Amino acid sequence: MADAYAQASGTIGFLNLHAASGTGNAMGGLTNTAACHTPVVVMAGQQARSYVPLDAMLTNNEAIKLCDPLVKWAGEPLRPEDAPVLLSRALMLADSAPRGPVYLSVPLDDWDKPANEATVRHLLDRTSSASPVAEQAALDELIDALREARSPVMVLGPGADTELGFSSAIALAERARLPVHIAPSPPRSPFPTRHPSYQGQLPSAAGALADVLSAYDVVVAFGAPIFRYHAPSDADYLPTGVRLFAVTDDPDEAARAPIGRIVVGDPSDALARVARAVDHTDRPEPPVRTPAAADQSGPRYAAEAILDAVDRGKSDDAMIALEWTSADLIRDRLTIARSHSLFYCASGGLGWGLPAAVGLGLGCPDRPVLALIGDGAMQYTPSALWSAVRYKVPVTFVICNNTKYRALQEFSELLHVPEGPYLDISGVDVCKVAEGYGVTAHRAESLDEVTDFVSAGKNQEMPRLIEVPQR
Known part of the structure; x- marks a missing residue:
């Protein structure tokens, strides 16, 4: 959510975690943030300096080492009064090219110590510019x-x-x-x-x-x-x-x-x-590319037909969070007419798309937000639906349900893994899951319903969800 908020708003995302378990839980998300060069400051609250952790617990230093390959910089203050200086450094590094996540861990008891007023005053006046220009x-x-x-x-x-x-x-x-x-x-x-x-x-x-x-x-x-x-x-x-x-x-x-x-x-x-x-040239124009017509038959619909139905309903200024692996190679059936319109998990780490849609809505509330999510990808981070309701973010969620883990199924075929039941995820009632988090949900029975549902989402004030049966 912090990642997509930063991408949509053009500012720095700020994320607060526990140093140990919270960092571990965030690792999947950090892979996407690092791969997309998103400026995010991860502020981790470590144990107090006076606390001696149990041998089985992940210590602060181990948490820093854990995320070190994924962040531009990681650090912790040696003294309580150094925390503001390091936070200022983290903000500047996150936003300097190449932009990306940074990690700062601050002991819990540092917050009770007084900061140096002169140091803080200088930090608030300080700026930096770090955008390299090609020679x-x-x-x-x-x-x-x-x-x-x-x-x-x-x-x-x-x-x-x-x-x-x-x-x-x-x-x-x-x-x-x-x-x-x-x-x-x-x-x-x-x-x-x-x-x-x-x-x-x-x-x-x-x-x-x-x-x-x-x-x-x-x-x-x-x-x-x-x-x-x-x-x-x-x-x-x-x-x-x-x-x-x-x-x-x-x-x-x-x-x-x-x-x-x-x-x-x-x-x-x-x-x-x-x-x-570059001057105007007399080279021949590039060939015009025309997408093939989609099979519109149901009751389970082809991914191409679902994308076309969504495209007919969405506006050109929509921001789209995409985490539907069936549509990865055909996503350009969607009309993209302006910058900052489509967002995808940069490292392929699933679980990003659902909360990212909420972050897009928070970061850029003037544009409608549409989330195209596979039923398998939805299971990684369904609690993002609660955040959408809690903060009244009017995302239109389109969950495409093919009852299988297709991304792994395709790689199983590529790697000659024997077929088995382990990639079947049928039996999940997507609408009831959404309703349990407070989101109004509906199961589509036609492609026209999908188009109408997406179109109506432009004027909503709360999140809504439609489940679309996919082949």
Whole structure:
């Protein structure tokens, strides 16, 4: 919830946990926060300095070590009066590029000690600015490659999903007549899905991705790791002769990239500068991509048909929390017309989507929020429904129920695991679960009901839920 609040509001999320068990419970969420570069300060309340923990308990130092691989920085004050200084440091580090979560653990008895008034006064006046700008010489090389290319392509990732990045990507695509792909497994949607240049999402296996990019001679990527490979493959990363240039604000992403000429800097700023520098071209327009028609038959509906029904009901300014693995590769059936419109669990860690929808509503109350969640994913964090009711966040929850754990089922087939009953999650009454938390719930009997329910959600003041039977 803090993660999505920070993404929606453009501010820093603030999360309070217990140092031991609370940190352990939050680890799954932190993987998504770290992978998405979301600025969140995790403030953990550790045991008092005078307390000697039982041998079986997780100590504060162990909690810091536990989350250390996932955060930009972790620390604890050596003296009570150091707590304000470290909190100020945590806030600045979280919001400095590359943005991400930080972890600060403060002993419980530190809060009773007086702070140094002069120190606090200086801290409140202090500011920092830490947004790296791509070197012009490196961008010139990318611009020259675009000018000389016979068949270039642009790839966009979550780092380009800002108002500047979104508009600049459109301008660059139109000036240079670039086809546009979205990077594999993206947690955001940084380009309009109905734009003529849009060509879809890249696959998350090296060989399959290389096959798609074999149609081009120059690849320019902005705001994406190069690349996320989810499915195993022994194939090469890129076809021979294809040159790749990329801009990321994360030096670690740049160092991890196995291919390409990588520039460290703000992707949105780089997009704007490249768009201004590139001349209009006489290359042919990219081919227009038309999604295949969906099978509309019921009573259980295809994922494509459900997405189309949702799309007919939603507004262009809707913010969508997506955690429905059946729709991962076909999410672009949804109309995305502006930045900050689609949010997905960045590391694939399920349980993020339901509370994230509530965080989106709290962080940006002026836009309607829609949650597309699988019935399996819902079981990870159903208590988020209580928060939606408690804080009167008018999220429209669409729970797509196929009675199975499809993501693991597909990987079981890929890894040749014998079939068994262990991925069958039938028998859960989704509507009764929601009603138990105080959410009004309804089971759809037609696709038109789904469309009408989503459309009515724009004017609601409380959360609502519809369960849709899926094949």
